[in-house]
Amino acid sequence: MASVTSTPAAPGAAPRGRSFWTSPALRKLRRNPLALSGLFIILLFGLMALFAPLIARPTGNCLRDLGMESQNQIFQPQFALRAMFMAPDECYKMERVSFAQEPAPASTVKDTFAPFGTVNGYNIFYGLVWGTRTALKMSFIIVGITLALGILIGAISGFYGGWVDNLIQRFIDVIYALPPLVLTVTILTILRAKNPGGDPTGPIIFAMCITGWAGYAKVIRGDILKTRQLEYVDAARALGARDLRMILRHVVPNSLTTVFTLAVLALATVPLSVAALSFLGLGFESGYSEWGQLIDFARAWLKPDYWYVLAFPAIFIVLFSLAFNLFGDGLRDALDPKTR
Template sequence: MTTISAPPQRRESRFKTFLTSRPVLKLRRNKLAMFGLAITLLFVLTAFFAPWIARPSAEAGGNCLRDLNLSSPNQIYNPANGGFWKALFAAPPSCYAIERESFAPNPAPPSPQAYFGTSQGYDIFYGLVWGTRTMFKLSLIVVGINLILGLILGAISGFYGGWIDNLLQRFIDVLYALPPLVLTIILVTFLRARNPGVDPSFPIILAYTVAGWAYYARIVRGEVLRTRQLEYVDAARSLGARDWRLIMKHVIPNSLASVITLAILDLGTVPLSVAALSFLGLGYPTGYAEWGQLVDFARAWLQPQFWWVMVYPAAFIVLFSLGFNLFGDALRDAYDPKSR
């Protein structure tokens, strides 16, 4: 007697299961979400390949090439040179100094030497491309710290309750009582005055972290209050799971959907706030590759004949924010139907 065994069923990979899940399918059918994702990926590629798109030149200073140990701008395209890898993954601070084509105060129109023209003598194209790296660095660090702090403190507040919850929530109320922009300006001014030689990114990151984690913590707290009494949490507790394991393995993972979408939306708003600081003179030093400075340079030349000094920086800022907001809104609708 022969038995015919059923052919083994192949298990679908996690990646394929993810791509065919209902939220991802909803995202893929949303044209605005795909448009926002395409814009975001374009900025990601611009930031990563900034040394190739706006390569440092020897004529406009050459400090970046010197620090990369390169003698010619074309060597930055050669993987055999150490400067090739250093420029991509660990570019020195001199590469973030906007190349200055001249010291003439009047803007110069777009040309082969400066594709987007110049403002205060600075190459707008170089500043925007390398400024994309600056914006991504600040956005990822600020949002990452806010997300981690918000997850941990919000989970502790919601899970334990009692005096711990009361203490954290009253502190959050104090932060909410202060306008975020005013609090950020005060902190940046204080930190820069007390630490004049510090990296300019440090006071900006610290100020936005102090002012930004509370919103994440409050959202996570609300999700934890909803999930901590569910059956699977009680089952894990009855099996002897410790509180920290319950929080990290069961409570937080089921509270991530709301804060992840919020984090993606915040990635598009941080550059706007940083640009506002630079416009007020509280951002990076003059000449650093950062979008807000280029807008500040254009303030004295808001005339139709000098359209390029404002159009290109404004386009970068608007498109960057638009891409993250379109994709973030669609992601929120896909993973949280209650928000519709």
């Protein structure tokens, strides 16, 4: 019977997972307290979004759509899992405690858990907790789509050059000539006019993606113009590699450092843009759990007696933006070989 011998690992060779954790970039990131603080806050927001049904328990139509009879049933596994991963649309509607327009502090709210008080009758705490889901969902979807479009178009522009590059860059110049918010509002207004009263999620994503991909395309094009001149790209071309293979295997993967860092930083700005659209009346419907809605409600009650109406939504928005900015700055420094 033939014996099976194992080939010993090469001395000094580290497992791939270990080499990643001990890489210079990650070591520098771990030594950056501001970046770690940002990452910690991001994780807290992620946990809040995941466990939103347990933190701000469903009420009203959300209970009905989940098949529940009381709020305490949310702690049962079958209801908790459905609420966390397949929450009905009604769960994103803010809990309405009353129909009073005047804000009410937490001490005057009875028979419901509203530690931040109410505004326009809506529970501010419920809107902020479930609004975290809306902020993360919109941020990652919009940034993911714009990043993919920017990398694709920028890679084609930078790799082929010539008239292709000139055509794409002139189109990007046209987009840059228009203020992003004005262009987004114009596109969103046209889309909403064709479907008044419909779900604004799709139109908001489409409008912001149309105005957001150009920045990534510009950056990735500049990096690819440098990368395509390197020796290993010439070697791949000499060996007969096709253009698509060179772009996907050699050029783009080695040109993503800058654009990836910009994408992390952009995650902080999406909730601000969505909040601005809600403030202008082009965002989600009234009562939807979205931070911009609460800022819009607070506009009529900017008085010292009602400080909580604006303070708590502002704290959430500032912390969300600050967290991604801190982590993005740390990631940029860690991935920059000049700073190692």
